[in-house]
Amino acid sequence: MKMNKRKGFGISIYIVFVLLPIYWLLIMSFKTNQEILGALTLWPQNFTLANYAVIFTDPSWYNGYINSMIYVSMNVVITLLVALPAAYAFSRYKFVGDKHLFFWLLSNRMAPPAVFLLPFFQLYSSIGLFDTHIAVALAHCLFNVPLAVWILEGFISGVPREYDEMAYIDGYSFPKFFIKIFIPMIRSGIGVTAFFAFMFSWVELLLARTLTSVEAQPIGAIMTRTVGASGIDWGVLAAAGVLTIVPGLLVIWFVRNHVATGFALGRV
Amino acid sequence: MFRNNQSPRALMLSAAISVAGLGAAMPALADQYSDAAKKWVDSEFETSTLTEEQKLKEMAWFTQAAKSMRGMQINVVSETIATHEYESSVLAKAFTDITGIKVTHNLIQEGDVIEKLQTQMQSGRNIYDAFINDSDLIGTHFRYGKVVPISDMMEGDGKDFTLPTLDLDDFIGLDFTTAPDGKLYQLPDQQFANVYWFRADWFEREDLKKKFKEIYGYELGVPVNWSAYEDIAKFFSEDVKTIDGKRVYGHMDYGKKDPSLGWRFTDAWFSMAGAGDKGLPNGLPVDEWGIRVEECHPVGSSVTRGGAVNGPAAVYATQKYVDWLNEYAPAEAKGMTFSESGPVPAQGNVAQQIFWYTAFTSSMTKKGLPVVNEDGTPKWRMAPSPHGPYWEEGMKLGYQDVGAWTFMKSTPKERRLAAWLYAQFTVSKTVSMKKTLVGLTPIRESDINSDAMTEAAPMLGGLVEFYRSPARVQWSPTGTNVPDYPKLAQLWWQYISQAASGESTPQEALDGLAKAQDNIMMRLERANVMETCGPKLNEERDAQYWLDQPGAPKPKLDNEKPKGQTVPYKELLKKWEAES
Numbered sequence: 001m002k003m004n005k006r007k008g009f010g011i012s013i014y015i016v017f018v019l020l021p022i023y024w025l026l027i028m029s030f031k032t033n034q035e036i037l038g039a040l041t042l043w044p045q046n047f048t049l050a051n052y053a054v055i056f057t058d059p060s061w062y063n064g065y066i067n068s069m070i071y072v073s074m075n076v077v078i079t080l081l082v083a084l085p086a087a088y089a090f091s092r093y094k095f096v097g098d099k100h101l102f103f104w105l106l107s108n109r110m111a112p113p114a115v116f117l118l119p120f121f122q123l124y125s126s127i128g129l130f131d132t133h134i135a136v137a138l139a140h141c142l143f144n145v146p147l148a149v150w151i152l153e154g155f156i157s158g159v160p161r162e163y164d165e166m167a168y169i170d171g172y173s174f175p176k177f178f179i180k181i182f183i184p185m186i187r188s189g190i191g192v193t194a195f196f197a198f199m200f201s202w203v204e205l206l207l208a209r210t211l212t213s214v215e216a217q218p219i220g221a222i223m224t225r226t227v228g229a230s231g232i233d234w235g236v237l238a239a240a241g242v243l244t245i246v247p248g249l250l251v252i253w254f255v256r257n258h259v260a261t262g263f264a265l266g267r268v
Numbered sequence: 269m270f271r272n273n274q275s276p277r278a279l280m281l282s283a284a285i286s287v288a289g290l291g292a293a294m295p296a297l298a299d300q301y302s303d304a305a306k307k308w309v310d311s312e313f314e315t316s317t318l319t320e321e322q323k324l325k326e327m328a329w330f331t332q333a334a335k336s337m338r339g340m341q342i343n344v345v346s347e348t349i350a351t352h353e354y355e356s357s358v359l360a361k362a363f364t365d366i367t368g369i370k371v372t373h374n375l376i377q378e379g380d381v382i383e384k385l386q387t388q389m390q391s392g393r394n395i396y397d398a399f400i401n402d403s404d405l406i407g408t409h410f411r412y413g414k415v416v417p418i419s420d421m422m423e424g425d426g427k428d429f430t431l432p433t434l435d436l437d438d439f440i441g442l443d444f445t446t447a448p449d450g451k452l453y454q455l456p457d458q459q460f461a462n463v464y465w466f467r468a469d470w471f472e473r474e475d476l477k478k479k480f481k482e483i484y485g486y487e488l489g490v491p492v493n494w495s496a497y498e499d500i501a502k503f504f505s506e507d508v509k510t511i512d513g514k515r516v517y518g519h520m521d522y523g524k525k526d527p528s529l530g531w532r533f534t535d536a537w538f539s540m541a542g543a544g545d546k547g548l549p550n551g552l553p554v555d556e557w558g559i560r561v562e563e564c565h566p567v568g569s570s571v572t573r574g575g576a577v578n579g580p581a582a583v584y585a586t587q588k589y590v591d592w593l594n595e596y597a598p599a600e601a602k603g604m605t606f607s608e609s610g611p612v613p614a615q616g617n618v619a620q621q622i623f624w625y626t627a628f629t630s631s632m633t634k635k636g637l638p639v640v641n642e643d644g645t646p647k648w649r650m651a652p653s654p655h656g657p658y659w660e661e662g663m664k665l666g667y668q669d670v671g672a673w674t675f676m677k678s679t680p681k682e683r684r685l686a687a688w689l690y691a692q693f694t695v696s697k698t699v700s701m702k703k704t705l706v707g708l709t710p711i712r713e714s715d716i717n718s719d720a721m722t723e724a725a726p727m728l729g730g731l732v733e734f735y736r737s738p739a740r741v742q743w744s745p746t747g748t749n750v751p752d753y754p755k756l757a758q759l760w761w762q763y764i765s766q767a768a769s770g771e772s773t774p775q776e777a778l779d780g781l782a783k784a785q786d787n788i789m790m791r792l793e794r795a796n797v798m799e800t801c802g803p804k805l806n807e808e809r810d811a812q813y814w815l816d817q818p819g820a821p822k823p824k825l826d827n828e829k830p831k832g833q834t835v836p837y838k839e840l841l842k843k844w845e846a847e848s
Contacts, residue, residue, distance in 0.1 A: 230349060
């Protein structure tokens with residue numbers, strides 16, 4: 001009993017510390033700038049939705065969210081389409097240099113995104129992809145595909161080879177087997193992979209803002225406009241921040257049941 | 269059976285009707301733009317220095333000039349201040365309605381604008397069709413040769429697209445955007461200055477005036493020199509301490525290790541102390557960045573090369589910045605950035621601030637603030653900044669930010685010209701008056717002297733009086749001596765922060781800065797990337813040689829604190845009126 005109390009206390013402290021910044025962000029988004037800059041208040045004295053109104057009424061603001069969501073979704077789809085067959089191949093077939101290739105896939109993730117910035121910019125602007133959603137989605141694939149292959153390979157290797165063989169004997173064609181039998185078996189792996197791909201792409205700003213100017217401008221780049229020569233528009237910045245957390249929350253909500261097995265990356 | 273002998277006639281009738289309809293639609297189509305012009309002129313641009321007829325004529329010119337470009341989409345970019353927000357949300361829309369060219373006026377943080385600009389300069393790929401870029405980059409632009417000079421465009425391919433009523437002579441900031449080659453590189457879109465800010469209501473209080481006179485032996489008023497500023501800072505922070513039961517301070521500043529600490533200095537702090545040479549808009553041969561030029565070639569910034577970055581005047585200016593921050597500002601100021609410290613005086617416990625941007629005017633005149641009266645007039649005023657002991661008549665006295673339209677050679681001609689039309693629209697006399705009232709960043713003489721500005725003046729704490737005064741010309745942006753603004757500006761905060769935190773003395777910090785600045789210029793010289801007027805560094809020689817030469821770098825004064833000097837604010841206004 002005593003032990004439990006102490007444990008509960010520790011967890012409460014932990015939760016308070018973790019949630020405090022988010023709470024702060026949330027109440028800031030409901031305050032006026034005058035209140036934010038004035039005295040320290042624990043909850044909004046003059047509750048206002050004006051900060052959110054700024055974002056929801058101005059297309060140049062909310063388009064940032066739409067742009068971000070478009071290229072993030074594209075990225076997740078492309079990543080899965082590319083990584084699934086690759087992971088299957090790495091798990092099931094033996095070929096010359098497969099182990100090395102598998103390891104060195106990760107080398108893309110060893111370099112910071114900034115390294116790829118200028119090559120990508122030059123490449124995309126010369127083929128007319130600059131300032132398009134697909135440009136950002138493809139750029140993010142460079143980082144997400146290797147990770148996705150690694151995660152999926154673990155899940156696929158957890159599925160005994162006998163399933164493949166049985167399906168073959170039962171007369172399933174390979175595509176039919178893959179879609180009807182195999183994918184449902186590793187669906188928690190796919191969920192977790194999609195989650196990681198989503199998260200990387202959603203918070204990545206450096207590539208996203210360098211490869212865009214207007215049409216595909218991510219929300220992260222638009223948020224910088226709250227910083228001006230006459231100070232920072234804290235309220236709107238906080239509201240925009242709260243809204244960037246929402247899509248992540250939704251995604252986690254949907255994959256929450258798979259997360260427990262997923263974070264072990266399939267190696268049970 | 270139904271005989272369809274009616275059909276030819278019906279066909280002819282319907283054809284006739286549709287032809288008639290088409291005929292009726294044609295003028296309607298052409299009129300869509302003039303209708304839009306009329307609508308905008310009547311609803312949005314009512315306040316203007318032009319008559320209704322002149323406004324409509326100007327708008328009609330835009331419609332006509334843009335005829336061949338209708339349906340085009342262009343993108344321009346600027347930083348975020350009230351003026352650009354107005355352009356982005358109102359003017360871009362009006363321009364689209366009146367000309368048929370669709371403009372997206374994108375707003376991002378200033379640092380990001382510079383980053384995009386540099387990317388476009390270095391890669392030669394078009395990112396934006398036009399930039400509103402601070403004229404601090406004038407030295408960068410004319411040297412690298414990547415920017416289309418406005419004056420060339422106006423005589424060349426943009427001749428037919430140049431507004432006849434643009435009236436360049438009416439602009440107050442053209443000196444800042446003209447390079448040593450005499451060409452105009454950028455067109456000013458908005459301007460704001462960095463001046464002295466003080467609580468006029470406290471400065472008028474008899475008890476405080478009497479007390480100040482008793483202690484310091486002269487009248488409390490707008491400080492003319494840094495000695496007086498220092499005395500007043502000490503007076504409020506240490507002698508008065510509380511007003512109406514509230515702790516007050518005689519100084520506000522910021523000192524966090526952050527890029528914004530760079531502006532605190534590159535925005536002309538050394539010129540206020542008097543570190544550079546005489547000459548307007550910027551000192552020649554040595555400017556307020558301490559960079560010496562010979563025939564437009566930068567030759568060095570260390571004293572040993574003839575520059576003044578680490579000269580006695582600059583060291584004095586840095587020392588004063590550090591001392592005042594430590595002694596007279598609220599303790600938390602040291603940990604603040606520019607944007608955090610900016611709104612602090614509005615909370616009502618700061619008596620004066622030597623380094624204050626007029627961009628804060630509208631946010632400090634909001635009703636309900638402790639620094640605003642019941643009737644909406646401010647309790648504070650702005651006045652010319654005081655100068656340090658090294659300053660002499662004929663030198664610049666402060667910083668002015670000039671956001672100016674900038675066009676790149678890498679932008680396709682057609683798009684550049686469409687953007688040029690939009691740029692002229694945002695500064696045309698039809699709209700500039702309204703824009704000035706919204707954003708408080710005047711660019712035209714005619715707007716400044718207008719009745720509308722006189723009417724607004726009591727609410728603006730001296731902004732109008734300042735811009736009408738002859739003193740205005742002493743406030744200028746970074747000049748043409750600085751060969752690469754982005755590369756050099758980023759050095760400043762790293763070295764200044766060492767002095768601010770006490771890690772090193774001001775002399776050591778500035779020695780480091782001078783060296784770093786010379787190293788970058790040396791690299792630029794070696795790389796030979798500049799088309800004209802690239803750096804050609806002087807050989808190092810004994811510092812005393814340069815200190816003995818007339819002008820900057822100036823030798824150390826025996827007395828850096830002459831007697832404080834102040835002037836009553838009202839007298840200052842009278843003097844301006846008499847001179848202007």
